[in-house]
Amino acid sequence: MxxxxxxxxxxxxxxxxxxxxxxxxxxxxxxxxxxxxxxxEEYEKLPLKLSKHARERIDERDIHISQTEWNLIHSKMQEAKKMGINDSLVLTKDAALVVNMPNQTVITAMGLEEANTRIFSNINGTIVINH
Structure with a gap:
């Protein structure tokens, strides 16, 4: 003591x-x-890359995109790239993604409700996937 x-x-x-x-x-x-x-491991299975920022936003905003939807997004990105689109807004039934075609990378993601009040700049194309 x-x-x-x-x-x-x-x-x-x-x-x-x-x-x-x-x-x-x-x-x-x-x-x-x-x-x-x-x-x-799940992110590695995707046909395209997710930036660190996009991963954080998908997790934070609880955005769920099925493997089938990711494959469709990738397919449509390939089509858009052939048309000369470099940066695109991808709209699905649940999310809005900004993607860079040359790098095959999702830059950011948000839910559709949040996207309704946003202005997207520095894009030269939009892909609408309504499944």
Whole structure:
């Protein structure tokens, strides 16, 4: 025991089960890492790339686009690229995406409700997918 300014302090005892406690504390991180890895694997399956910004927006805004829709978006992007379109707005039934054709990359994403009040600039084409 140590006395400091009239207060008595006693060192804390370290429980004998610290190893099991530290393992328990690692489980949520392991699950989080596992979830992040799973999400990353899903993004890797897409026929086009997502910028970091677009990934964050899709996650934040809880936007869900099926693999079939991603394939259709990619297909339409190929058509638009042949027409000379470099940057495009892609409208689906649930989302608005800004894409860069030369890099085959989704730059940003938002839900349709949010997109209703926006002005999109620096695009030279629009792709409408209404499934």
């Amino acid at each position: 140590t006395k400091i300014n009239a207060f008595t302090y006693q060192p804390l005892t370290i429980p004998s089960h610290t190893e099991s406690v530290s393992k328990q504390n690692q489980k949520p991180n392991a699950q989080k890492s596992s979830f992040s890895e799973s999400l990353e």
